[in-house]
Amino acid sequence: MDLRLINKETVRELLSMKRAIELMRDAYTSLSAGMVDSPLRTALVNDAGTVLYKPAYSDSAGVFCAKVVSVFADNVNKGLPVTPGIIIVNSAETGMPVALVEAGYLTSLRTGAATGLATDLFCAKGVKVAALFGTGGQSYHQLEAMLEVRDFETIYVFSRNEENAKRFCAEHQSAFPNCKLIANPCRGVLKQCEVITLATTSPVAVIYDEEISDNVHINAIGSLGPNRTEVGTDTMLRAKVYVDQKSACLAEAGEICLLAEAGLIDDSFEVTEIGEVLSRPSEVLLDGVSVFKSVGNAIQDLVCTAEVLRVAELDELGQKVSL
Amino acid sequence: MDLRLINKETVRELLSMKRAIELMRDAYTSLSAGMVDSPLRTALVNDAGTVLYKPAYSDSAGVFCAKVVSVFADNVNKGLPVTPGIIIVNSAETGMPVALVEAGYLTSLRTGAATGLATDLFCAKGVKVAALFGTGGQSYHQLEAMLEVRDFETIYVFSRNEENAKRFCAEHQSAFPNCKLIANPCRGVLKQCEVITLATTSPVAVIYDEEISDNVHINAIGSLGPNRTEVGTDTMLRAKVYVDQKSACLAEAGEICLLAEAGLIDDSFEVTEIGEVLSRPSEVLLDGVSVFKSVGNAIQDLVCTAEVLRVAELDELGQKVSL
Numbered sequence: 001m002d003l004r005l006i007n008k009e010t011v012r013e014l015l016s017m018k019r020a021i022e023l024m025r026d027a028y029t030s031l032s033a034g035m036v037d038s039p040l041r042t043a044l045v046n047d048a049g050t051v052l053y054k055p056a057y058s059d060s061a062g063v064f065c066a067k068v069v070s071v072f073a074d075n076v077n078k079g080l081p082v083t084p085g086i087i088i089v090n091s092a093e094t095g096m097p098v099a100l101v102e103a104g105y106l107t108s109l110r111t112g113a114a115t116g117l118a119t120d121l122f123c124a125k126g127v128k129v130a131a132l133f134g135t136g137g138q139s140y141h142q143l144e145a146m147l148e149v150r151d152f153e154t155i156y157v158f159s160r161n162e163e164n165a166k167r168f169c170a171e172h173q174s175a176f177p178n179c180k181l182i183a184n185p186c187r188g189v190l191k192q193c194e195v196i197t198l199a200t201t202s203p204v205a206v207i208y209d210e211e212i213s214d215n216v217h218i219n220a221i222g223s224l225g226p227n228r229t230e231v232g233t234d235t236m237l238r239a240k241v242y243v244d245q246k247s248a249c250l251a252e253a254g255e256i257c258l259l260a261e262a263g264l265i266d267d268s269f270e271v272t273e274i275g276e277v278l279s280r281p282s283e284v285l286l287d288g289v290s291v292f293k294s295v296g297n298a299i300q301d302l303v304c305t306a307e308v309l310r311v312a313e314l315d316e317l318g319q320k321v322s323l
Numbered sequence: 324m325d326l327r328l329i330n331k332e333t334v335r336e337l338l339s340m341k342r343a344i345e346l347m348r349d350a351y352t353s354l355s356a357g358m359v360d361s362p363l364r365t366a367l368v369n370d371a372g373t374v375l376y377k378p379a380y381s382d383s384a385g386v387f388c389a390k391v392v393s394v395f396a397d398n399v400n401k402g403l404p405v406t407p408g409i410i411i412v413n414s415a416e417t418g419m420p421v422a423l424v425e426a427g428y429l430t431s432l433r434t435g436a437a438t439g440l441a442t443d444l445f446c447a448k449g450v451k452v453a454a455l456f457g458t459g460g461q462s463y464h465q466l467e468a469m470l471e472v473r474d475f476e477t478i479y480v481f482s483r484n485e486e487n488a489k490r491f492c493a494e495h496q497s498a499f500p501n502c503k504l505i506a507n508p509c510r511g512v513l514k515q516c517e518v519i520t521l522a523t524t525s526p527v528a529v530i531y532d533e534e535i536s537d538n539v540h541i542n543a544i545g546s547l548g549p550n551r552t553e554v555g556t557d558t559m560l561r562a563k564v565y566v567d568q569k570s571a572c573l574a575e576a577g578e579i580c581l582l583a584e585a586g587l588i589d590d591s592f593e594v595t596e597i598g599e600v601l602s603r604p605s606e607v608l609l610d611g612v613s614v615f616k617s618v619g620n621a622i623q624d625l626v627c628t629a630e631v632l633r634v635a636e637l638d639e640l641g642q643k644v645s646l
Contacts, residue, residue: 070418
């Protein structure tokens with residue numbers, strides 16, 4: 001059998017943020033329409049870490065995918081990625097394995113693209129000021145995504161470690177000459193922010209309700225797990241809440257789970273899937289506080305992988321190997 | 324990240340039937356001792372076929388594995404394998420993907436090896452006459468396995484299609500000069516058979532109880548599913564029944580499920596895991612009728628893959644690629 005190996009550089013070359021955001025429209029529309037088969041991930045665990053297997057299929061994507069991603073915290077001390085991953089692609093027509101794609105870059109890109117789509121849907125066209133919390137592996141694509149959909153003039157970059165914030169701004173300023181990146185300003189600026197994107201690993205809220213504007217959209221794509229939240233209770237309770245997938249977020253997103261656990265919400269708490277909104281965007285209220293919470297879904301990987309493979313096959317890119 | 328690609332030819336070169344049978348001892352011992360983490364496989368399905376994801380881990384194997392195997396019946400008309408598969412290997416220490424192994428040859432080999440081990444455990448040393456039903460993809464390794472553990476003088480090869488039986492015998496006779504392979508003889512010879520190995524896709528019993536000896540061991544590794552059986556009710560009821568894994572066989576092996584469905588057995592029906600017997604082989608009765616039913620387990624792939632990779636790394640075999 002012949003396999004096409006597609007590395008990080010090829011993914012970067014073949015899939016722009018603009019295109020990835022378009023693909024997220026398809027992804028979330030399919031997801032909310034129940035057109036995606038993405039069974040529960042399987043986890044294998046040993047003393048050193050976890051390997052997760054996340055398969056997914058949709059007819060429209062036209063391929064079967066499975067992302068195999070490991071979480072080995074100690075890799076950071078070995079000079080290795082903490083969450084190395086690959087995506088195995090099988091043909092929808094023959095089931096034959098056809099490609100192997102590096103998953104780290106693609107995952108970061110598609111997570112950014114979700115923020116880009118949400119920002120485009122839930123923010124007025126003229127927004128100019130944003131904030132980004134977190135300067136880790138996901139943050140560059142979060143920044144790029146916001147700037148893909150809106151002409152921000154200023155983005156404030158916050159990190160617990162001031163040096164990281166400075167380094168991040170210095171590293172990426174030149175790529176975005178029309179937007180001023182400002183590292184760790186005083187938190188008073190948060191009142192001016194029309195978009196706040198949270199991409200941290202914090203277990204507790206990183207913004208307080210009294211710090212933010214009454215007209216702000218928040219993207220929360222960081223901390224994962226039912227006991228971890230990047231957004232405080234008060235903000236969640238007054239916000240219009242959008243999610244990637246209801247069932248997943250009600251089970252895995254602390255932003256919502258912790259509200260339920262504290263008895264602050266009941267079944268009537270309104271949560272809307274972004275895929276439901278896409279079919280009726282005119283109904284979206286751009287005023288007030290909105291939160292988009294994403295725990296990530298295999299369909300995002302699936303649509304991006306299918307696109308990368310489609311272009312790679314057309315252009316004969318990647319390394320072909322026989323097995 | 325660096326991956327080692329190991330194709331079918333390299334698997335063949337690195338893993339002998341003899342060694343594979345030894346590995347099955349470790350595999351089944353670990354399985355029955357509860358030392359194997361092999362979660363339920365995940366299936367993705369479309370109109371053309373199914374892709375199955377089967378992850379497994381055990382500390383003793385020292386790697387994480389996931390077999391991705393597709394079942395696309397129409398591939399036979401396209402000149403493609405009907406069940407193409409690959410195995411993805413991740414390091415137990417770092418979670419990094421380290422290898423990709425062609426799965427078809429390895430699966431056939433390990434399925435044969437299970438039959439070899441069972442034949443070695445449940446048959447007297449001096450057995451001379453056997454039968455093999457089925458001449459499909461799995462059958463060569465079933466034959467090789469029987470001949471690895473016992474010096475059979477005659478093996479009768481049965482197929483619904485006489486041409487297939489003749490072709491199979493002609494093709495493999497030279498590899499086993501000391502054993503006469505005889506294609507589709509009259510069924511009266513079954514009474515002489517001390518071992519009968521069933522590797523067919525038949526949904527119903529392929530041997531009748533009155534045809535077989537009162538001293539025979541049967542390996543049933545073919546037909547899969549709770550409504551399919553290769554062994555008839557009467558034989559199952561008078562046999563000592565061994566299985567690879569109780570929970571799997573009680574759910575998926577028609578040989579047993581159909582007995583229960585017909586009300587012929589209750590919870591007191593005795594089924595013994597081969598892994599339980601391995602710790603006390605002297606207790607095995609070699610007289611009478613015994614059946615070994617295997618539905619296949621991910622641990623078999625895991626131990627074989629770990630061994631292939633270990634030797635490939637030592638000998639610098641396989642193709643190294645970067646992703």
